[in-house]
Amino acid sequence: MKVLIVGSGGREHAIAHKIYQSPRLDKLYCAPGNAGIAEIAECVDIPVDDFDALVGFALEKKIDLTVIGPDDPLVSGIVDAFEAKGLRVFGPRKNAAIIEGSKAFSKNLMKKYNIPTAKYEVFEHPSQAIAYLKNCSYPLVLKADGLALGKGVLICNSHQEALEGVKAIMEDKQFGSAGDKLVIEQFLTGPEVSVLCFCDGTTIKPMVSAQDHKRAKDGDQGLNTGGMGTISPSPYYTKDIDEYCRRHIYKPVIAAMKKEGREFKGVLFVGLILTQDGPKVLEFNARFGDPETQVVLPRLKNDILDVFEACIDGSLDRIELEFEDNAAVCVILASFGYPEKYVKGLPIEGLERFKDKTDYFAFHAGTKRTGDSIVTNGGRVLGITAKGKDLKEARQKAYEATAWVDFANKYMRTDIGKVVELLP
Numbered sequence: 001m002k003v004l005i006v007g008s009g010g011r012e013h014a015i016a017h018k019i020y021q022s023p024r025l026d027k028l029y030c031a032p033g034n035a036g037i038a039e040i041a042e043c044v045d046i047p048v049d050d051f052d053a054l055v056g057f058a059l060e061k062k063i064d065l066t067v068i069g070p071d072d073p074l075v076s077g078i079v080d081a082f083e084a085k086g087l088r089v090f091g092p093r094k095n096a097a098i099i100e101g102s103k104a105f106s107k108n109l110m111k112k113y114n115i116p117t118a119k120y121e122v123f124e125h126p127s128q129a130i131a132y133l134k135n136c137s138y139p140l141v142l143k144a145d146g147l148a149l150g151k152g153v154l155i156c157n158s159h160q161e162a163l164e165g166v167k168a169i170m171e172d173k174q175f176g177s178a179g180d181k182l183v184i185e186q187f188l189t190g191p192e193v194s195v196l197c198f199c200d201g202t203t204i205k206p207m208v209s210a211q212d213h214k215r216a217k218d219g220d221q222g223l224n225t226g227g228m229g230t231i232s233p234s235p236y237y238t239k240d241i242d243e244y245c246r247r248h249i250y251k252p253v254i255a256a257m258k259k260e261g262r263e264f265k266g267v268l269f270v271g272l273i274l275t276q277d278g279p280k281v282l283e284f285n286a287r288f289g290d291p292e293t294q295v296v297l298p299r300l301k302n303d304i305l306d307v308f309e310a311c312i313d314g315s316l317d318r319i320e321l322e323f324e325d326n327a328a329v330c331v332i333l334a335s336f337g338y339p340e341k342y343v344k345g346l347p348i349e350g351l352e353r354f355k356d357k358t359d360y361f362a363f364h365a366g367t368k369r370t371g372d373s374i375v376t377n378g379g380r381v382l383g384i385t386a387k388g389k390d391l392k393e394a395r396q397k398a399y400e401a402t403a404w405v406d407f408a409n410k411y412m413r414t415d416i417g418k419v420v421e422l423l424p
């Protein structure tokens with residue numbers, strides 16, 4: 001099979017790595033890719049939002065399957081553009097990707113189908129939101145309706161902060177048209193868990209759980225980032241919680257989307273919070289998570305091309321998902337200063353240590369090749385990942401491997417997965 005991946009981050013490198021293991025693969029392409037992906041795929045310099053060029057490339061190269069990584073092209077209808085030309089593509093159509101593209105849509109869906117989530121209201125005018133805030137208790141959460149590079153969620157500890165948030169989102173349009181509508185939501189507490197689920201429109205199959213670490217600094221301090229590290233499984237996601245989520249969240253949401261005429265095919269990312277009152281949905285995303293994918297896919301035993309095709313063909317019920325009975329930890333090596341200002345173009349040393357290892361991975365995110373060197377090219381540079389027999393061992397191995405790589409402004413959190421040391 002000839003396969004094209006669309007995207008350029010650590011998530012896409014982890015997907016590429018998994019596809020590369022398939023005996024069914026003849027040739028792998030990635031648009032635009034990065035320096036790590038380029039070692040196993042032919043990278044083509046087409047941006048993820050140039051649908052005409054991507055479709056043209058897939059037709060010219062007779063691509064059998066295209067896999068879409070990022071949210072923006074999915075929400076803008078890249079799957080519809082490929083399907084219109086008769087191309088096979090893994091991901092939800094535009095009318096299903098709205099589950100990530102509009103928070104108001106996903107909250108209203110959950111309310112309509114009794115899927116547990118935080119209480120909320122949706123506003124289209126700042127004056128209504130401001131009036132509503134007068135009688136709220138704090139903290140509470142403001143969410144810009146649309147995609148905002150993961151930055152459109154504000155936790156407000158006071159009435160004043162909330163007023164400033166409404167102004168930033170709805171009046172100053174800090175996140176552009178994503179702020180045309182606003183969701184004001186109850187603040188919930190508890191451990192957060194990410195569960196990525198394969199979906200074929202009717203059947204939904206959750207993968208092993210994961211847990212992200214979104215803040216830039218140790219102790220969950222500092223600014224929100226795209227994710228500074230992940231662990232899989234989450235120690236909080238017990239068998240009972242899994243059964244509850246299958247019954248009250250996963251099955252109802254796939255059925256709800258079908259009933260609404262928005263069949264969801266692809267990966268549905270369920271962002272959960274485990275509260276005292278049971279698991280609740282914080283968000284749905286229409287794609288693999290980043291960096292969740294870097295700890296989930298290395299544990300998957302199936303040929304991922306079989307799974308992708310079953311999702312497209314509506315035959316996922318015939319696939320038994322199998323995962324290794326172990327754990328994985330990913331520590332992001334970032335450029336110092338991320339998620340604000342940072343320097344790019346610095347040489348990265350030591351990547352050769354990962355060659356031929358089966359339980360250590362250096363998933364590239366912001367990297368590029370310049371001559372003979374690989375240099376930094378983004379805020380999140382590498383996702384250093386290790387598998388171990390349990391989370392403790394995986395964590396110890398991942399941190400050991402972070403020392404194999406160096407670049408001048410290397411920065412990482414030192415407490416990814418530290419929760420395992422606190423557990424009995």
Ligand code: GLY
Pocket residue numbers: 212226227285288289290291292
């Ligand atoms: N790790 C969070 C996300 O992929 O949205």
